[in-house]
Amino acid sequence: ATTKTKIGNSEFRNCFMNAAGVYCYDKNELEQVINSAAGTFVTKTATLQSRSGNPEPRYHDTALGSINSMGLPNLGFDYYLDYLLELQKTHPDRTFFFSLVGMSTEDTHTLLKKVQESDFNGITELNLSCPNVPGKPQIAYDMETTENLLTDIFSYFKKPLGVKLPPYFDIVHFDQAATVFNKFPLTFINCVNSIGNGLVIEDESVVIKPKNGFGGIGGEYIKPTALANVHAFYKRLNPSIQIIGTGGVLTGQDAFEHILCGASMVQLGTTLHKEGPSAFERITNELKAIMDKKGYKTIEDFKGKLKYL
């Protein structure tokens, strides 16, 4: 069996990659993902200026997953763009993902115009969990703002673009969000970002410093939510918009379930943070074993073919 995949016009030797934020802060980490069994990588979400992020501890592992309020620590847009352009020379046969977000709508357009005008030929992932104007929920939970933002972006951005989405929990929100996304030539949507504002306690205390311990939840806790978001959008979106599945992938079976729900690519976050880049080879082998047992030669043989009762 082969676990190769395609996103837009780009082919990848493997359908696994890191989730933005994990193993992607600098060249050292990104190089480890390049040299692993992963098919590609996505950068840490980049902002116009570099950011130190929130006070530590800001990430904490638990038995069933993780919690984080990193606060977007990153080396700044130019660092990642320079590295991506260097990789286009040293690895011309590979396509990489560039995650970015503006701290304001204006910054988002500045960033995307820079990408559009650059020689970057990879895929851009816009983080829609980005902050909105104070008093309003994150962009992706504000459908009008999301539609207006995407309308403006697609007036000038002509390179492959996808959006990283927080989980939705209401069927009406799946309907409303899909209606908006179907209006645009998105290459993909990535479901899901961490489940926002969870709280982990040890003994009598929170475990991270920012936001009185509130943070995004990842890991085993979130697989049912991640699978539901992947499948809900798979059933609602134009087939031209592919789905990247993220959330709760610890084993080849978890990846198999994401693909069964409609994912064309699968990202590792918490598992990668805990296990390191060797997780890519382990999980790839586990998925191949499942495919061999079931007689599936490629992921297209079972992608989106979730059975109902």
Ligand SMILES: CC(C)(C)CCc1c(C(=O)O)[nH]c(=O)[nH]c1=O
């Ligand atoms: C939550 C934001 C800081 C607005 C975006 C960056 C981000 C972070 C982060 O940098 O805190 N953590 C996540 O789990 N997902 C994210 O999208």
